[in-house]
Amino acid sequence: ENNTYSYEVIKDIADYLLDRTTIRPLIGIICGSGLNSIADMITDTKVFEYEDIPNFPVSTVEGHVGRMIFGYLENMPVMAMQGRFHYYEGYPLAKCSMPVRVMKLVGVRYLMATNAAGGLNSKFKVGDIMLVRDHINIMGFAGNSPLQGPNDPRFGPRFPPMTNAYNAHLIKIAKQVAKDMGIENEIHEGVYTCLGGPNYETVAELRMLRTMGVDAVGMSTVHEVITARHCDLTVFAFSLITNKCATGYDSSEDEANHEEVVTVGRSRQAVCGELLCRVIREIAKECPNK
Numbered sequence: 001e002n003n004t005y006s007y008e009v010i011k012d013i014a015d016y017l018l019d020r021t022t023i024r025p026l027i028g029i030i031c032g033s034g035l036n037s038i039a040d041m042i043t044d045t046k047v048f049e050y051e052d053i054p055n056f057p058v059s060t061v062e063g064h065v066g067r068m069i070f071g072y073l074e075n076m077p078v079m080a081m082q083g084r085f086h087y088y089e090g091y092p093l094a095k096c097s098m099p100v101r102v103m104k105l106v107g108v109r110y111l112m113a114t115n116a117a118g119g120l121n122s123k124f125k126v127g128d129i130m131l132v133r134d135h136i137n138i139m140g141f142a143g144n145s146p147l148q149g150p151n152d153p154r155f156g157p158r159f160p161p162m163t164n165a166y167n168a169h170l171i172k173i174a175k176q177v178a179k180d181m182g183i184e185n186e187i188h189e190g191v192y193t194c195l196g197g198p199n200y201e202t203v204a205e206l207r208m209l210r211t212m213g214v215d216a217v218g219m220s221t222v223h224e225v226i227t228a229r230h231c232d233l234t235v236f237a238f239s240l241i242t243n244k245c246a247t248g249y250d251s252s253e254d255e256a257n258h259e260e261v262v263t264v265g266r267s268r269q270a271v272c273g274e275l276l277c278r279v280i281r282e283i284a285k286e287c288p289n290k
């Protein structure tokens with residue numbers, strides 16, 4: 001059943017974590033495929049393996065470990081998920097997104113989500129970073145939403161708005177940070193969509209998505225962001241473009257494969273980590289009493 005995580009169960013998980021660390025995170029981070037080293041930058045850590053957290057799901061995807069890391073980045077208290085849950089693993093979207101509600105009840109105010117994605121926009125090169133300006137919730141078009149089922153008003157409203165789901169101020173900061181880092185020609189802004197997976201897309205599906213204005217395709221993030229906006233977290237997200245989507249039928253177009261996704265992720269995680277830390281540094285300046 002979609003909403004197997006009641007407020008009370010989520011609260012118990014949050015309390016389990018809060019009882020075992022004095023760290024009180026303001027920022028929640030989700031590490032995408034191959035981007036686990038972002039969490040390795042966190043200092044003064046308290047690490048929880050997912051399997052040790054009562055009622056928490058476990059990650060089953062290669063390239064995804066399964067632990068929640070509390071600690072500090074740029075002197076900001078954070079909690080980071082190394083390994084997330086995907087719909088293609090057989091988890092309902094509400095289960096994939098429940099860690100965001102745990103973050104909310106732990107006291108987090110910002111969600112920073114990263115993912116690996118296929119580049120659909122022809123301007124994107126492998127290794128580029130796309131700041132998510134907006135998303136298209138394709139799975140929601142068929143009624144598949146993490147918010148399906150009874151609404152608990154303690155999290156948020158029955159019908160939450162999704163305009164400006166991705167905070168424009170943080171996108172502006174990220175673009176300035178990219179300029180400071182000298183990577184403005186590897187940074188883009190665009191629309192992300194999440195498909196159920198685990199199969200990659202057909203050429204016809206990719207052409208349809210491109211026609212609909214999608215710039216990058218993945219299998220995560222959208223439902224986590226919907227859940228985050230429902231409980232009023234400020235959202236920042238970026239996609240690491242790990243491969244170009246094949247939009248032609250000639251065999252020269254490279255076929256997506258997971259090993260390549262993780263390899264590119266690992267090769268670009270330093271710049272991804274640097275970008276995230278510099279945005280956090282700017283957030284820290286705006287949160288005097290952290």
Ligand SMILES: Nc1nc2ncn(CCNC(CO)CO)c2c(=O)[nH]1
Pocket residue numbers: 033061086116117118119200201217218219242243244245246256257258261
């Ligand atoms: N064409 C295409 N290229 C991609 N590169 C990474 N991902 C994100 C999905 N990552 C999966 C499998 O690599 C693991 O979660 C995708 C995708 O969904 N589609």
